[in-house]
Amino acid sequence: MAVIRTATDNFSQENKIGEGGFGEVYKGILSDGRHIAVKRLSSSSKQGIDEFKNEILLIAKLQQRNLVALIGGTAAGVLYLHEYSRLKVIHRDLKPSNVLLDENMNPKISDFGMARIVQIDQDRGQTNKIAGTWGYMSPEYAMLGQFSEKSDVFSFGVIVLEIITGKRNINPYESLHVTEGLTSYVSMETMEK
Secondary structure, three states, X not given: OHXXXXXXXOOOHHHEEEEOOOEEXXXXXXXXXXXXXXXXXXXXXXXXXXXXHHHHHHHHHHOOOOHHHOOOHHHHHXXXXXXXXXXXXXXXXXXXXXXXXXXXXXXXXXXXXXXXXXXXXXXXXXXXXXXXXXXXXXXXXXXXXXEEHHHHHHHHHHHHHHHHHOOOXXXXXXXXXXXXXXXXXXXXXXXXX
């Protein structure tokens, strides 16, 4: 813990780079010059210790030297998780705030608290605990708890639509009906042309 405190300057506010479901995220520099991001679990976290442990275990199991530093962008990162990792991973919470940019503006997938490992020959899973971010969840996951590689592809597609249209999928100041999201907007715009 002393190494992390030193790297983050004792979790100073100047090093705070964000806040997620688990708590605050800080940047830091290790004594060997490597840049790191450190999540500090908050006692008032909306997500529990189990999800936090899941993220740590999943990243360790993947044995990727730096999963967040995947080269090739978000799509390549998702493809890696689904097809090329020694473990098949469904992220389940792909959204803009879980895609970080490095100093060269290369996208890096982060936040694996909701991720699930599935068997290599399996292409879907089921859960009774539906968690994630509305507007980025595929309909079958949001309504039925069924997740698959296609769920991550749906989430990635929403991110692409946001980039193309310059609009957010869910505006917190508007109605949160599922049918009023960006995918419906794009469908309506296409039908009108």
